[in-house]
Amino acid sequence: MSHKTITIFGVGAFGYAVLKHLEGQANLPHNLIAFDADQNINDSLQKERKHPHFHKDISISDSTHVAESAHKAIFQSDILILVASSDASREVARAIKLSAKDGVTILNLAKGLETETGKRLSEIYNEKLAEKDYSYAVMAGGTTAEDLINKRPIGADLASTDEQTAELLKTILGSDTLSINLSSDLKGVELASALKNIISMVAGMVQGFGLPHGTLTFAISKFSQQIAAECISGLGAHSETFSLGSQCWGNDIWLSSLSDTRNRRFGELIGQGTPVKQAIQSMGESNSLIEGVNTLKALIYIPALYEIYIIRLLHKLIVEESIDINSFKKEFLASLN
Amino acid sequence: MSHKTITIFGVGAFGYAVLKHLEGQANLPHNLIAFDADQNINDSLQKERKHPHFHKDISISDSTHVAESAHKAIFQSDILILVASSDASREVARAIKLSAKDGVTILNLAKGLETETGKRLSEIYNEKLAEKDYSYAVMAGGTTAEDLINKRPIGADLASTDEQTAELLKTILGSDTLSINLSSDLKGVELASALKNIISMVAGMVQGFGLPHGTLTFAISKFSQQIAAECISGLGAHSETFSLGSQCWGNDIWLSSLSDTRNRRFGELIGQGTPVKQAIQSMGESNSLIEGVNTLKALIYIPALYEIYIIRLLHKLIVEESIDINSFKKEFLASLN
Numbered sequence: 001m002s003h004k005t006i007t008i009f010g011v012g013a014f015g016y017a018v019l020k021h022l023e024g025q026a027n028l029p030h031n032l033i034a035f036d037a038d039q040n041i042n043d044s045l046q047k048e049r050k051h052p053h054f055h056k057d058i059s060i061s062d063s064t065h066v067a068e069s070a071h072k073a074i075f076q077s078d079i080l081i082l083v084a085s086s087d088a089s090r091e092v093a094r095a096i097k098l099s100a101k102d103g104v105t106i107l108n109l110a111k112g113l114e115t116e117t118g119k120r121l122s123e124i125y126n127e128k129l130a131e132k133d134y135s136y137a138v139m140a141g142g143t144t145a146e147d148l149i150n151k152r153p154i155g156a157d158l159a160s161t162d163e164q165t166a167e168l169l170k171t172i173l174g175s176d177t178l179s180i181n182l183s184s185d186l187k188g189v190e191l192a193s194a195l196k197n198i199i200s201m202v203a204g205m206v207q208g209f210g211l212p213h214g215t216l217t218f219a220i221s222k223f224s225q226q227i228a229a230e231c232i233s234g235l236g237a238h239s240e241t242f243s244l245g246s247q248c249w250g251n252d253i254w255l256s257s258l259s260d261t262r263n264r265r266f267g268e269l270i271g272q273g274t275p276v277k278q279a280i281q282s283m284g285e286s287n288s289l290i291e292g293v294n295t296l297k298a299l300i301y302i303p304a305l306y307e308i309y310i311i312r313l314l315h316k317l318i319v320e321e322s323i324d325i326n327s328f329k330k331e332f333l334a335s336l337n
Numbered sequence: 338m339s340h341k342t343i344t345i346f347g348v349g350a351f352g353y354a355v356l357k358h359l360e361g362q363a364n365l366p367h368n369l370i371a372f373d374a375d376q377n378i379n380d381s382l383q384k385e386r387k388h389p390h391f392h393k394d395i396s397i398s399d400s401t402h403v404a405e406s407a408h409k410a411i412f413q414s415d416i417l418i419l420v421a422s423s424d425a426s427r428e429v430a431r432a433i434k435l436s437a438k439d440g441v442t443i444l445n446l447a448k449g450l451e452t453e454t455g456k457r458l459s460e461i462y463n464e465k466l467a468e469k470d471y472s473y474a475v476m477a478g479g480t481t482a483e484d485l486i487n488k489r490p491i492g493a494d495l496a497s498t499d500e501q502t503a504e505l506l507k508t509i510l511g512s513d514t515l516s517i518n519l520s521s522d523l524k525g526v527e528l529a530s531a532l533k534n535i536i537s538m539v540a541g542m543v544q545g546f547g548l549p550h551g552t553l554t555f556a557i558s559k560f561s562q563q564i565a566a567e568c569i570s571g572l573g574a575h576s577e578t579f580s581l582g583s584q585c586w587g588n589d590i591w592l593s594s595l596s597d598t599r600n601r602r603f604g605e606l607i608g609q610g611t612p613v614k615q616a617i618q619s620m621g622e623s624n625s626l627i628e629g630v631n632t633l634k635a636l637i638y639i640p641a642l643y644e645i646y647i648i649r650l651l652h653k654l655i656v657e658e659s660i661d662i663n664s665f666k667k668e669f670l671a672s673l674n
Contacts, residue, residue, distance in 0.1 A: 147551040214484040217592040225582025245562025255554040
């Protein structure tokens with residue numbers, strides 16, 4: 001493989017883990033560029049060679065270049081790895097349109113659907129980069145920043161409609177501990193990785209209701225199957241993408257439903273009777289984004305999914321706030337049978 | 338439905354929960370008979386109306402008849418619900434052959450494969466009851482005695498090759514909180530409910546190795562898919578039986594891999610380096626049966642499954658004891674990628 005310039009665009013906790021992961025791929029002597037829109041993060045990476053907030057005991061290599069601007073981060077890149085928040089997608093796409101060279105490969109690690117349109121992120125890039133020559137892939141799965149940076153054995157799906165792009169990215173990112181499964185089902189992987197946030201939220205709610213682990217696994221199994229069935233038959237996703245062996249679904253549902261994720265914690269607060277606004281506020285100082293809530297809002301634009309009973313019920317409770325938690329709980333439990 | 342006589346044959350913790358569940362199905366005025374081969378349990382049920390070991394705060398109804406012998410428990414029954422241990426299958430089948438009336442319906446809640454032959458339990462009954470007129474079903478899923486007796490919402494698959502038998506049993510057992518999904522895939526449900534014990538054991542081993550939750554969900558997702566693929570393509574099981582929405586697989590794998598089951602605990606001990614014999618001994622005073630270990634022994638008679646790499650590896654470690662835990666761990670981690 002020829003020498004590539006790879007940019008990690010967005011250096012939060014996960015972006016930093018991806019950067020360290022790539023620095024550790026010693027057999028691949030690529031140029032690495034890091035950039036974050038937060039000047040404070042960029043400065044710290046540049047001067048201290050450390051992240052100001054995450055993994056503070058781990059510094060970055062001297063050979064990693066920290067770019068001073070989005071343009072400088074993008075214009076030389078062969079491969080852009082996007083680790084920005086999903087709601088920054090249009091802004092990121094604009095920067096890519098302005099600065100990226102033709103033939104650039106985009107690997108998007110952001111997950112979600114556009115709240116105001118229900119669009120998958122690839123659809124947004126497709127729209128914004130219509131006149132650009134680029135290839136596009138996503139990676140999603142049972143990957144946390146913590147496990148990636150600590151080199152724990154984990155798995156992910158990497159999906160692209162272009163097989164060569166997927167193969168190239170697997171060569172660059174795959175390692176002894178990061179097992180990458182290739183998929184051609186870009187749409188399915190995008191849907192699965194957004195929808196699993198709703199499942200995590202439901203898992204939290206079951207816990208918030210004080211129901212046992214057996215009810216939680218029952219509810220997850222039931223609702224994940226209903227959602228999967230619509231994605232496959234209604235939206236044309238591949239059935240493998242929604243199988244137990246799928247990294248972005250079968251693995252990630254259980255990873256995110258049974259660990260301390262924001263979606264699960266938010267669901268738990270809601271299940272305990274905390275009003276929606278208060279639950280969102282109490283979730284985060286600086287960051288009030290609950291992916292599951294945004295995904296729920298977006299689903300109004302995807303009828304096949306919006307018409308699923310549990311989705312409508314969650315929408316009424318969390319988005320419309322037209323039913324209270326007691327009515328929700330009653331209908332939720334009835335719908336399980 | 339006509340008035341039925343229903344026998345719960347085997348009154349351990351789960352049998353007692355099934356008995357209480359049926360007593361609570363007040364709209365179905367069936368005769369209930371309970372019997373356990375342990376005289377002490379039978380006496381306690383008869384005289385104290387309580388179980389001597391489990392759920393001691395919950396007594397049984399006066400209208401439930403406690404039979405004095407296996408023959409008396411069986412001969413009047415329209416429906417026999419077997420909650421005995423899987424390794425008692427031939428003995429139970431013999432008692433049924435001697436005493437059951439023609440046309441009896443058997444619902445087997447035992448799970449497992451015969452250690453010495455690899456046969457599914459339905460194959461054993463088929464063999465032993467060749468000259469008998471009977472119908473047969475199994476029920477398996479995310480059901481624990483605790484959740485069933487406390488009326489928590491849970492789900493199970495009920496499988497029979499005879500649709501009417503399945504429908505009848507669903508009417509008798511289904512409730513507001515026990516959701517029953519019918520299946521015609523008797524073989525698949527039997528395989529899934531035996532094999533999930535091996536997955537729970539592997540889950541425990543990953544924990545015993547000190548690996549994080551992300552590696553656990555990755556490993557479960559990966560191996561459950563490998564096993565499912567062989568059951569479907571090699572042994573003719575239905576793919577729904579091995580889906581995320583399957584109660585005996587998608588639900589029960591996660592229920593039993595992430596709660597305090599004997600298989601998971603045994604796996605954890607093994608993963609921590611405890612020698613096999615010592616781990617088995619330390620598991621139980623009276624009960625040294627680890628279902629996952631017995632299932633593993635049985636798989637030598639089912640080549641399609643025995644040839645799966647992780648199964649062969651587990652067999653070497655736990656049954657043959659021909660490799661040590663360090664070699665196992667090394668090969669296990671390599672096989673994840």
